[in-house]
Amino acid sequence: MSQFSRRRFVELMGATVGGMALPEDSVGQPKISPKSGEDLVGRRPNVIVMICDDLGSGDLGCYGSDLSTPNLNHMASEGVRFTRFDTVHPICSASRGALLTGRYSTRTGTKPVYFPQDTDGTNLDEVMLANLLHAQRYRSMCVGKWHLGSMPEYLPTSRGFDSYFGVPYSVDMHPLPMIRDKTVIEENADRALLTSRYTEEAIRFIESSSTDPFFLYLAYSYPHIPINASPRFKGRSKQGIYGDAVEEIDWSVGEIVQTLRRRSLDENTLMIFTGDHGPWFQGSPGTRRGRKGTTYEGGCRVPFLARWTGVIPAGHTCDEWASNLDVLPTVTSICGASLPSKPVDGLDISGLLTGGKGPERHEPVLYFSGMEAGLNLQCARQGGWKVRIAQYTKDPYVLGTPPGENLLLTKPELYYLNEDPGESYDVADLHPGIVSQMIQQVDQMIPTFPQKVIETYNNLKKNPDSLSTPTGAPARPRITSLHQSN
Numbered sequence: 001m002s003q004f005s006r007r008r009f010v011e012l013m014g015a016t017v018g019g020m021a022l023p024e025d026s027v028g029q030p031k032i033s034p035k036s037g038e039d040l041v042g043r044r045p046n047v048i049v050m051i052c053d054d055l056g057s058g059d060l061g062c063y064g065s066d067l068s069t070p071n072l073n074h075m076a077s078e079g080v081r082f083t084r085f086d087t088v089h090p091i092c093s094a095s096r097g098a099l100l101t102g103r104y105s106t107r108t109g110t111k112p113v114y115f116p117q118d119t120d121g122t123n124l125d126e127v128m129l130a131n132l133l134h135a136q137r138y139r140s141m142c143v144g145k146w147h148l149g150s151m152p153e154y155l156p157t158s159r160g161f162d163s164y165f166g167v168p169y170s171v172d173m174h175p176l177p178m179i180r181d182k183t184v185i186e187e188n189a190d191r192a193l194l195t196s197r198y199t200e201e202a203i204r205f206i207e208s209s210s211t212d213p214f215f216l217y218l219a220y221s222y223p224h225i226p227i228n229a230s231p232r233f234k235g236r237s238k239q240g241i242y243g244d245a246v247e248e249i250d251w252s253v254g255e256i257v258q259t260l261r262r263r264s265l266d267e268n269t270l271m272i273f274t275g276d277h278g279p280w281f282q283g284s285p286g287t288r289r290g291r292k293g294t295t296y297e298g299g300c301r302v303p304f305l306a307r308w309t310g311v312i313p314a315g316h317t318c319d320e321w322a323s324n325l326d327v328l329p330t331v332t333s334i335c336g337a338s339l340p341s342k343p344v345d346g347l348d349i350s351g352l353l354t355g356g357k358g359p360e361r362h363e364p365v366l367y368f369s370g371m372e373a374g375l376n377l378q379c380a381r382q383g384g385w386k387v388r389i390a391q392y393t394k395d396p397y398v399l400g401t402p403p404g405e406n407l408l409l410t411k412p413e414l415y416y417l418n419e420d421p422g423e424s425y426d427v428a429d430l431h432p433g434i435v436s437q438m439i440q441q442v443d444q445m446i447p448t449f450p451q452k453v454i455e456t457y458n459n460l461k462k463n464p465d466s467l468s469t470p471t472g473a474p475a476r477p478r479i480t481s482l483h484q485s486n
Helices: 003-015 070-077 092-101 129-134 191-207 240-262 324-335 432-448 451-461 479-485
Strands: 046-052 080-086 139-145 163-167 178-180 183-186 214-219 269-275 304-307 316-323 365-368 377-382 385-392 406-416
Touching: 046 092, 046 240, 046 324, 070 240, 070 269, 070 304, 092 129, 092 324, 129 139, 129 214, 129 324, 139 191, 163 191, 191 214, 191 240, 240 269, 269 324, 316 324, 377 432, 377 451, 385 432, 406 432, 406 451, 432 451
Parallel strands: 046 214, 046 269, 080 316, 139 163, 139 214
Antiparallel strands: 080 304, 163 178, 178 183, 269 304, 365 377, 377 385, 385 406
């Protein structure tokens, strides 16, 4: 980094050492009238997508947390906050693959998690968001955790991005190289400085903006374990290292917003903030059941904020259902880019961003497990209705506890998430028609997936669970297996 840019970044860091929110006088009515989803098409704004690793849906102040997140709270007050936004894969790589392709990762060959020894990644014939925006003359950069393949042909600069600075996988993997474009510049990055360094790179990219619009994908490495934060944030939150890491991410978001304002880019930039899935061992899933790796809402519900000054109405809350599959079709629609030739699974929700109506979803949203090969389908959701058709014999993704066997529930469970977000009350007996219809829709969708998914689903349906499994409990081994083990 040049002496000038380092000095400039230190000045920016010092300017917000208190982690304070943006000025309150910036909150208010949009300077221009909000647009409908159709009116947004072709406006070609700058696009910033920020995604956290293992952030709980209840970890931000604007979602009820006691953690100090003034800048994200302010972002919510200046834009739209979604209360019912899910990932379709409750695990790192698969979730990111779905967001960047608009397709289930079970279609794109994306593993649940890539490890340093893996030599593959998301299928090379898949088109990502950066590819589509490149055709519209967008400059693009990926900053932070990639996790969709670490070999050169799978890195961001081979997937449509002009430049890359970050790490190829999670902070619990060793070594953790820092990569610029396709060159390893550090064999093992300093994990304590990741958020601050990502912020520095993001600011430098924004400040180098020209007349062409830009796309910035900023993927924070935290609060994934082992959690860390820079020295100036350690101990600040009084809520442990998890709170410190979240507060540093909040600070980073504030720096991004201030940079946009300083460069007079605020009214022509769509900002999105979200997470990849629910929290792991620490963090809050809110009132929802389950955590990372599970297909309960605690593992799948994520924060989702969108801000575009003068276009997205300030202080809007959206209670409609949406998922990370919708990010690609929404952004491409707004930016006037074409969709990929392969069918996407998400929908354009630009109308929801501006307080209008969302698209009609004719098919359920499917929830694939984050365990094993990620091929196990467990749930489907249609609006607020969620049917659970399969479950592991053990709670997944706890250290030392494998998930066991994925078994078909002899009696599917049905939850109405609009009134029961904790999935506490199975109402399948009250609505057998809804259960039957949703399972029939799933049966019709599965043949559109790759052969491995079809085979896994067919094998599941031949493998029913014990009749003794209580409603709402993780599935138990079949009675025959219990007799054999005894």
